[in-house]
Amino acid sequence: MRKIIAQNKRVEVVKDETPAVKSHFLLVKTLYSTISPGTELTIIENSTDKPITLGYSAMGVVEEVGSGITGVQKGDLVAVYGAPYVQHSEYLLVPKTLFAKVPPNVEAKEAALAGIGAIAIHALRIADLQFGETAVIVGLGLLGQMIAQIANAASYRVIAYDLHEERSTMVKEQANIRSFSSMEEMKQAIAESTNGNGADAVLLCAGGKRSPLTGQSLEWIRNKGKVVIVGDIEPDFPRNLMFSKEAQLLISRAGGPGRYDKVYEAEAVDYPYGFVRWTEGRNIEEYIRLVSEKRIDVSSFIKEEVNFSDVTEAFEALLNKNSTTLTKVINFSK
Incomplete structure (x- = not known):
């Protein structure tokens, strides 16, 4: 599979192995991911010879469902959030605590903003x-x-x-x-x-x-x-x-309780609902609800779509301040 990295202040597309599904995780084929200019441009500008994978907010179609997960199946659309599990990458291995199902009335590109919404x-x-x-x-x-x-x-x-x-x-x-x-x-x-x-x-x-x-x-x-x-x-x-x-x-730190907690993310152990009402995963779900019920309108945020094959040029335009758009959504099908 291909993914996008920052290295020596440049953006590159590199190859990596497609992850294998495991217990309490979903394997997701990415359809769209969202560039977060503030965070990602800072990472690029500070990058050295050690490669850093970019991206943290995306959506895609479920390819495989690991054991211990209910309520979702192969072929479902899901919104996902949280590096290093979510990246600008063709396939994503995401814990069950970091996704939300996408209903039919939510556009795919809107769902790709779920990480921004949770934050x-x-x-x-x-x-x-x-x-x-x-x-x-x-x-x-x-x-x-x-x-x-x-x-x-x-x-x-x-x-x-x-x-x-x-x-x-x-x-x-x-x-x-x-x-x-x-x-x-x-x-x-x-x-x-x-x-x-x-x-x-x-x-x-x-x-x-x-x-x-x-x-x-x-x-x-x-x-x-x-x-x-x-x-x-x-x-x-x-x-x-x-x-x-x-x-x-x-x-305010990222998308909510659970972020950067290895037990919540890497081990996919959710916090008890009655004690931690709004985790980062439940905030993802809430963003999807707001869009689904038309309580917010994010259509103006996603007017600029970038083909995966053209992604390095898109990042260069952002780095050189040649773009006035709030973000760019990467289309992984092109």
């Missing part, structure tokens, strides 16, 4: 918002756009901001969310929406490591409000402002 859902769970509270989404790349739509579907009061006007306009048109490319206009909207009290939570989805947004975000929240770091930002916050508001600083 967005978990970020909102970390924010722990109540019905009617105000969430400010800062940074409207792929993940920020997804979070804004899901927050809106949950009936939070959503205010979104991105420096780039086209991204701000995109979320406004897609879900009728109040969105701004002017920070002054955004701050005014927060004041109006909260009667001057400040937002209940700010979710920072922008990158840039040392960002001025970290300190500024504390100005936008209410007393005892929250700032959730979702993007690649160093948590450098002024103590005085944190102290005066008794602010909560939180970090």
Whole structure:
């Protein structure tokens, strides 16, 4: 089989052995996988002579079902998430804790975004918002756009901001969310929406490591409000402002409980439903439900499809900033 790797700051397609199915795992033939520009471009730019397999969100058709798995059979479509099990690879060996079945009314390319959806859902769970509270989404790349739509579907009061006007306009048109490319206009909207009290939570989805947004975000929240770091930002916050508001600083890690836990992933042992309600696997299922019930619309995220045979050129365009799209979906049939 073929898969995509990063090595010496370049993207290559290499050959590897097709994995054999084993107990509590599915063997999946990939139909589509999603490029996550923020994460994957960083990996490429930092890559050395040691090859790193790219990708973590995909969908495909079940080829074989390992023992100990029920409710799915050969030929079913599934959404899958989580490296190293999910990659830009023709075949994937995925534990039973990291997939969700795809119903007929969900397009294959929409299902391939399941990993992004799970990360967005978990970020909102970390924010722990109540019905009617105000969430400010800062940074409207792929993940920020997804979070804004899901927050809106949950009936939070959503205010979104991105420096780039086209991204701000995109979320406004897609879900009728109040969105701004002017920070002054955004701050005014927060004041109006909260009667001057400040937002209940700010979710920072922008990158840039040392960002001025970290300190500024504390100005936008209410007393005892929250700032959730979702993007690649160093948590450098002024103590005085944190102290005066008794602010909560939180970090959202990937798609939910279970991520990076060898027992949950490598050994495919699920957490008890009554004790860990929302694992990363159940967040994948929830994303699929939101799309299936038309509560969110991700069609604008997947307008650019790339043939597997042309994938190196697609990554080069992203690396050279020649593309303004939020993501590219890789078609493994071409």
